[in-house]
Amino acid sequence: MRIVEVVRAGKKPFKRAYVGIFLWFTGRAIQAAATVDEQVRQEFASLPDDFTFSLGVLPDGPWMLIGKEKGRVKYLGGNPDGKHLHVRLAMKNIETAFLILSFQESTALATARNRLITEGEVPQALAMIRVMDIVEVYLLPKIIARLAVKRYPSWTFGRKVFGRIGIYTRALLGI
Numbered sequence: 001m002r003i004v005e006v007v008r009a010g011k012k013p014f015k016r017a018y019v020g021i022f023l024w025f026t027g028r029a030i031q032a033a034a035t036v037d038e039q040v041r042q043e044f045a046s047l048p049d050d051f052t053f054s055l056g057v058l059p060d061g062p063w064m065l066i067g068k069e070k071g072r073v074k075y076l077g078g079n080p081d082g083k084h085l086h087v088r089l090a091m092k093n094i095e096t097a098f099l100i101l102s103f104q105e106s107t108a109l110a111t112a113r114n115r116l117i118t119e120g121e122v123p124q125a126l127a128m129i130r131v132m133d134i135v136e137v138y139l140l141p142k143i144i145a146r147l148a149v150k151r152y153p154s155w156t157f158g159r160k161v162f163g164r165i166g167i168y169t170r171a172l173l174g175i
Contacts, residue, residue, distance in 0.1 A: 032170030
């Protein structure tokens with residue numbers, strides 16, 4: 001006989017779909033930014049050649065995997081099972097992921113509120129956060145990007161425009 005009934009949380013299909021699409025596109029955009037932006041290339045150059053990184057939602061996803069193989073950065077899909085990860089950044093639940101990825105809460109604030117879990121070397125995790133900040137500046141309009149990143153960079157007009165065109169084109173085409 002059960003004294004307490006076990007209640008499972010709802011699936012939240014809209015939030016799960018939003019987070020999944022966001023991670024898929026961001027993964028492809030990171031791969032594109034590694035070829036378009038010099039600063040992103042330098043961040044990846046400081047990482048080991050077989051480096052893998054994942055960002056996702058506990059307990060069961062969605063996930064984004066990024067790998068560096070033979071000097072090239074690649075989006076490796078959304079299944080971290082069986083892969084050796086150097087750095088894993090996990091958001092504790094889908095609610096937290098939606099708050100962060102819909103820019104209602106910054107990464108710094110989410111970290112302060114203990115909503116993120118980092119596994120791996122701290123310098124490598126920080127390098128990946130810097131890469132994601134750069135990619136968010138390229139992908140998002142300035143008014144939204146200011147909410148997403150700690151400090152909005154002062155880039156030249158050409159870097160912003162041509163970088164955006166290159167990253168969006170490559171991310172959409174999967175180049």
